[in-house]
Structures are given as structure tokens and as C-alpha cells.
Amino acid sequence: MSFGVILSQLGGGMVKSIEIFVLTLLFSLPLGLFVALGRMSKLKILSGIIKIYIAIMRGTPLMLQLIVVYFAPYYVFGINISSGFRFTAVIIAFSINYAAYFAEIFRAGIQSISIGQWEAAQILGYNKAQTFFKIILPQVIQRIIPPVTNETITLVKDTSLSFVLSIAEMFTIAKQIGAREASIIPLMIAGLFYFIFNYIVAFGMDRFEKKMSYFR
Amino acid sequence: MAEVLVEIKNLKKTFENGTEVLKDFNLSVNKGEVVSIIGPSGSGKTTALRCATMLTPISGGSISYLGKKATWEENGTVHVANKHDMKEIKQSFGLVFQNFNLFPHYTVLQNITDAQIHVAKVPKSEAIDRAVNLLDRLGLSDKRDFYPCNLSGGQQQRVSIARALALQPKVLFFDEPTSALDPELTGEVLKVIKQLASEHMTMIIVTHEMQFAREVSDRIVFMEGGVIQAEGTPDELFNAIGNTRFLEFVGKYNM
Numbered sequence: 001m002s003f004g005v006i007l008s009q010l011g012g013g014m015v016k017s018i019e020i021f022v023l024t025l026l027f028s029l030p031l032g033l034f035v036a037l038g039r040m041s042k043l044k045i046l047s048g049i050i051k052i053y054i055a056i057m058r059g060t061p062l063m064l065q066l067i068v069v070y071f072a073p074y075y076v077f078g079i080n081i082s083s084g085f086r087f088t089a090v091i092i093a094f095s096i097n098y099a100a101y102f103a104e105i106f107r108a109g110i111q112s113i114s115i116g117q118w119e120a121a122q123i124l125g126y127n128k129a130q131t132f133f134k135i136i137l138p139q140v141i142q143r144i145i146p147p148v149t150n151e152t153i154t155l156v157k158d159t160s161l162s163f164v165l166s167i168a169e170m171f172t173i174a175k176q177i178g179a180r181e182a183s184i185i186p187l188m189i190a191g192l193f194y195f196i197f198n199y200i201v202a203f204g205m206d207r208f209e210k211k212m213s214y215f216r
Numbered sequence: 217m218a219e220v221l222v223e224i225k226n227l228k229k230t231f232e233n234g235t236e237v238l239k240d241f242n243l244s245v246n247k248g249e250v251v252s253i254i255g256p257s258g259s260g261k262t263t264a265l266r267c268a269t270m271l272t273p274i275s276g277g278s279i280s281y282l283g284k285k286a287t288w289e290e291n292g293t294v295h296v297a298n299k300h301d302m303k304e305i306k307q308s309f310g311l312v313f314q315n316f317n318l319f320p321h322y323t324v325l326q327n328i329t330d331a332q333i334h335v336a337k338v339p340k341s342e343a344i345d346r347a348v349n350l351l352d353r354l355g356l357s358d359k360r361d362f363y364p365c366n367l368s369g370g371q372q373q374r375v376s377i378a379r380a381l382a383l384q385p386k387v388l389f390f391d392e393p394t395s396a397l398d399p400e401l402t403g404e405v406l407k408v409i410k411q412l413a414s415e416h417m418t419m420i421i422v423t424h425e426m427q428f429a430r431e432v433s434d435r436i437v438f439m440e441g442g443v444i445q446a447e448g449t450p451d452e453l454f455n456a457i458g459n460t461r462f463l464e465f466v467g468k469y470n471m
Contacts, residue, residue, distance in 0.1 A: 135319055
């Protein structure tokens with residue numbers, strides 16, 4: 001098998017990895033924000049449920065969560081699972097898992113904003129939604145870029161876990177080629193791909209951080 | 217008869233841990249009046265101001281603006297005005313904080329215009345006009361596109377005064393407006409407040425600046441232990457036969 005073929009097959013897997021990465025971020029970041037708000041709710045029952053949800057998401061392996069999400073429709077509702085659900089299950093599992101981590105980051109960010117900002121907004125007559133989205137959130141986003149970058153980089157590498165649901169992402173393909181060719185080279189190339197991917201992610205986040213540093 | 221803008225009656229505030237910070241605080245402020253509240257730390261002056269501006273719920277008594285009750289206690293339950301009345305009440309006062317609390321992600325101009333546009337629904341061009349005028353009056357014309365982090369404390373506090381004034385409140389509260397500033401920057405903020413006093417802005421000022429309070433106030437309220445110990449015009453209070461505890465307190469400031 002030529003080097004070019006290996007690269008193109010890995011490239012195909014990479015596209016799958018990128019799809020999982022982008023869709024997970026797209027869903028887990030906003031979801032994480034609302035989970036954080038629920039976690040800080042004065043309603044004890046709501047914040048209690050959210051605490052349990054976060055504990056489960058952080059306390060059990062993501063690989064197990066992928067399996068549970070995939071088989072849940074069958075075991076809970078008796079619905080036959082089509083193979084097309086595999087990718088959907090991956091996105092759902094990744095999104096609810098990462099939302100739990102992002103929620104804690106958002107919570108830390110929100111709680112780091114001084115109470116004076118809320119009070120100033122209240123005195124000026126902003127309603128609660130305006131206060132949160134116009135005044136508080138932009139400051140929160142600026143502060144949480146470094147920990148969010150951490151999670152985002154972890155997500156790039158975690159996409160390889162979707163092999164448990166037979167998704168042909170990059171690492172799965174690298175393993176297959178490696179086994180067939182009895183060579184470690186495909187895995188090393190996959191490693192390089194992850195590294196480059198993460199380098200680009202970190203570079204982008206660094207640019208974003210600089211762009212957001214126009215205020216203190 | 218002078219129009220009463222703010223009326224605080226029998227105000228009581230007890231914190232959850234049982235500390236009684238305000239025992240029986242009464243204050244009535246007329247249109248155009250400048251009232252300074254002074255007193256030692258822990259006397260309850262800041263709490264009184266926070267209750268008056270609805271940042272802290274009251275435990276007893278009542279607070280009214282323009283004859284409308286904003287919050288009051290009745291048979292052990294604390295009530296607040298309905299949404300409609302509350303909106304009007306909140307528009308009638310402004311507050312300048314000790315720590316400025318400017319919005320750091322907004323420029324000076326945005327800090328002054330945003331609430332006008334999105335809360336008071338003032339047309340954008342008018343909001344900008346008002347802001348530019350205020351900046352001009354407060355000597356900050358060249359700072360309109362700066363972010364707060366690039367301003368000195370005194371400039372930040374003047375911007376926060378402009379931000380409050382832009383909403384055209386009938387009465388403006390100040391919570392130790394110069395306590396976070398070094399002495400060199402205190403002067404520029406006090407000058408602005410004096411300027412407002414000369415324009416007959418109604419103001420209630422919690423301050424530690426004795427000389428300033430004496431010069432600017434129509435009336436001084438001296439608080440200690442959650443109650444008003446003495447109240448009167450600066451001349452009455454600073455007179456040798458005034459309240460002894462007040463003079464003892466003021467004496468420590470070497471006047």
C-alpha cells in the first residue's frame with residue numbers, strides 16, 4: 001500500500017473526526033451555558049438534578065456513555081436501532097458529556113464576575129436577560145478562554161473514542177491500516193494529524209484570546 | 217411647598233445572622249437638596265443607601281419615591297411596588313458606586329449610551345448627544361473611545377457619574393464616591409459633585425470627606441449604631457455647641 005493511499009484514507013477519517021469535533025462544540029457550548037445556569041439556580045430541585053447529571057458525566061467513562069446513549073432507545077423504549085443512529089449517538093454522547101465540563105467552566109467564570117457588575121446593571125434598569133447576555137457573558141467569555149481551550153484540545157483527541165460505535169474516524173482507520181500492513185507508521189501519522197489539528201485549534205484560540213483582550 | 221423626592225420612614229435592616237444594622241432610620245429629601253450621610257464604619261450608612269436604592273431588601277419601615285411606595289413592611293411581610301410602579305421608581309434615582317462598576321468591555325461612550333438606548337429607549341443619536349454633552353461638562357471629551365481600564369480612578373468615577381446622569385434621574389445617590397481614589401484624584405470627583413450641587417441636582421452622599429460634606433451639603437446626617445445621632449445644616453452641626461459625639465468624630469479628622 002502506497003504512502004499516498006494511507007494518507008488519503010487517514011484524511012477521510014480525519015474528516016469524520018472534524019465533523020464530530022465541530023458538531024460537539026456547536027451543541028455542548030450553549031448547552032453547557034444553560035447547564036451552568038441551572039446548576040446555579042435557586043431552585044434546589046433543579047440545581048440538585050444538574051449536580052447529579054454533572055457527577056455522572058464526569059464520573060463515568062465517556063466510552064461507556066457512548067454505548068449507553070446508542071443502546072438507550074432500544075432498552076428504554078424498545079425502538080429498533082438503525083445503523084444510521086450510530087453517528088447521532090456519538091454526537092449526543094459527546095455533547096452531553098462536554099456540556100458538563102463546560103458548565104463547570106462557565107460557572108467558575110460567572111462567579112468570578114464581581115457582584116458590582118450585576119448591581120450596576122440593576123441600578124441602570126437592565127432586566128435579568130440583558131444583564132446576563134450584554135454585561136456579564138462577554139466578561140465571562142474573556143476569562144474562560146484558557147480552560148475552554150484545554151477542553152477543546154481534549155475533545156480533538158477524544159473523538160477517537162467513537163470507534164466503540166464503529167465510526168470510521170481517523171484513529172480507527174489508522175489502527176486498521178497498521179494491522180493490515182504490520183506497521184506502526186499509520187498510527188504515527190495519525191498522531192501527527194492530531195498534533196497539527198490541535199496546533200491549529202490552539203492557534204485559533206490564542207488569536208481569539210488576543211482579540212478579546214481589548215478590555216480588562 | 218418643597219417637593220419631597222425621597223422619603224424613608226422607620227427603616228430597619230437586620231441581616232440574616234441577626235445583626236441589626238439599621239434600627240430606626242428616617243430621612244426625607246426635597247427636590248434640589250444635597251444631603252450628606254456621615255458616620256464611623258459600621259454605622260449603617262452604606263446599608264441605608266443600599267436599602268434606599270433597592271439593592272438590599274429592607275426588614276422594616278418604608279421607602280417612597282415621589283410619593284409612591286417602593287418597598288414597605290406590613291405585619292412582618294416586606295412588600296415591593298408592582299412592576300409598573302417599580303420601573304418608574306427605578307428611573308427616578310441613580311447610584312454612583314464606590315468602585316465605579318463601569319462595564320469594562322464597553323468604551324466610555326458605550327457605558328454612557330447603552331442603558332439609555334436599551335433600557336430607557338432613547339433614540340441612539342439622542343443618547344450619543346447626551347453622552348457627548350455630559351463628557352464635555354465633566355472634562356472627559358477626549359476619552360469617549362477609551363476603555364475603562366485605560367482611565368485613572370478619578371476619570372472612571374467621573375464616567376460613572378456621567379453614566380448615571382445620562383438616564384436623567386431626579387435624585388442621585390453616591391456611595392463613598394472617593395473612597396477608592398488616592399487623595400490626588402479625589403479632588404476632581406468632588407469638584408464634579410460640587411458642580412452638580414450648584415446646578416441644584418438632588419443628591420444623597422455617603423462620604424468620609426468631612427470638609428467636602430461641610431461645603432457642599434444643605435444638610436448633614438450623622439449616623440452611629442444604626443440610628444441618626446445628629447442632623448442639621450453644616451453650620452448647626454459644626455458649631456461648637458453641636459452634638460458632642462459628632463464633634464468628637466469630626467475632630468479625629470483634624471478639621
